[in-house]
Amino acid sequence: MTSQEAGLPATAEGRAPLRPSPARRPGEGAERVEVLDAPGALAAAARLAAEFAAGAVSRDRERILPFEQLDRLAAGGLLAITVPRAFGGPGLPASVVAEVVRRISWADPSIGQIPLSHFVYVNQLRLQGSPEQQERLFGEVLAGRWFGNAQSELGTRHVRDFRTTLTRDARGREWRLNGTKFYCTGALFADWIPVLAHLGPDGPMHVAWVRRDAEGVSVVDDWDAVGQRTTASGTATFTDVVVGEEWITDYAEVFTGPTTYGSFAQLIHAAIDTGIARAALDDAAAFVTTKSRPYPDAVAIHGIDRAAQDPVVVHAFGEMELAVRGTEALLAEAGRAVDTADGGLSAESAAAAALAVAAARASSTRVSVEVGSRLLEVAGTRAALSAEGLDRHWRNARTHTLHDPAAWKLQHLGRWAVERQLPPRHGQL
Structure with a gap:
């Protein structure tokens, strides 16, 4: 079926050619992965993030799909961190998963987003799978294999309307x-x-x-x-x-009672945006301290010789740092709220988790888009050159944050604040 037959837009002229499926066939060449505890998972994420960051600009510019990097994630055990202990996994909590994804997304948010559905469907299997299904599929994950997703559809009445x-x-x-x-x-x-x-x-x-x-x-x-x-x-x-x-x-059946299913998924989305925001700020700082020229008025009035000494620039960085720290704190709080609900699930604890995640998601949406844009303002004209690759932060944030409208997160937060109305139960909150 062609893109046009499927109701999709025609491929843009000049776009990189479509790439075939990877050479490794599903299930081939996999061995049992290392079972990581929380410190080990966070250390592995930081180590891989440092490696992945090095090629992020070229992968984005040339549209190189990250098969090798994803194989590294799986082989290193990071995609098995939520497999329950009863089935041989470490059963790490949502807060650790969010921090792992945030670190990877700091390096390359495409790599951070791709395993999102894997973690979500490991969770679905944990909640709804039979013991036989869990034994088989959790075993697959522990052998280095992993899950994709086929959920949304084009052309239906709304995002939760399906024909399949x-x-x-x-x-x-x-x-x-x-x-x-x-x-x-x-x-x-x-x-x-x-x-x-x-x-x-x-x-x-x-x-x-x-x-x-x-x-x-x-x-x-x-x-x-x-x-x-x-x-x-x-x-x-x-x-x-x-x-x-x-x-x-x-x-x-997942949504017939209190659940953190949607909150867990949205927490990972917030982690992706938060990683983008921090990466944008870090790259802006590196650019301003090494490549930007000071504005002439700052030189004349303040006697500076570096853009990083410009009080206007410093003030802007202070505002961005405050915003990024705020969304990082909300992400951590939301992770703890999901952990708490998972440890003692009730209507109240599930609602508290949903609202905490909604706050993190609304904040990470705003901050990632704003910082991704403002970094060009503080870094100057040269920062807009395609060769620098700094525009990718705004493009990534603007694209990913369209996943779920942040305005509806604020609606549910507002309903709670005004009338203590519990949020609805579905996979997007």
């Missing part, structure tokens, strides 16, 4: 999966693709777990966005894909 369907085959013993998904971040790189679908024509939502190399599965890199250019968040098509009963988990 699981229907019984003629014999009634297997299901057939049919549908087309978009924004399938992670699917191109993954071993397994969890697919959100109706069970029957109008049935409740379930997750079909299919291998990326299964017959009838097509994953196309037709993602062509302003920012987050290397997430390959394009189209996945499923045509009469055979799905056994043992590879289906309930989805709708």
